[in-house]
Amino acid sequence: MAELRLISPRKRQLKPLVEAALHPVLGALRPLCPWDKVPRAWAEGPRVQDKCNELRLLEAGIRRTEQKLQGFETRYGLPSAEFVRRYEQDRLEETLEFAEWIGEYRLLERLREKADALRELR
Secondary structure: OOOOOOOOOOOOOOHHHHHHHOOOOOOOOOOOOOOOOOOHHHHOOOOHHHHHHHHHHHHHHHHHHHHHHHHHHHHHOOOHHHHHHHHHOOOOOOOHHHHHHHHHHHHHHHHHHHHHHHHHOO
16 A cells, blocks of 8 residues: 655645545546646646646635625725724624625635645645
């Protein structure tokens, strides 16, 4: 049995991310990643396509979430970081729209964290 060791500078557990990225894929494993060069460690493994697909999905989610946040920022004339600061200090009323805004902001943080963790795998 072969052993696989992944090293990441992040403290968050990688197992769920890696399991999602390494699911079996039928067909060719030719990399179709959105960047110029596949990280060397990725190119050595048989699951390059899986990692590329997972990263592509994360990046699409990041773009969609950024667009939603931009809509809130335009509507309220307030950057998301400032909104979150005020929200966490209970300086804003509780509304369904504000709950959605804070949810999108936290989702973006999580998506970026997952994408960064996947890029950092070696």
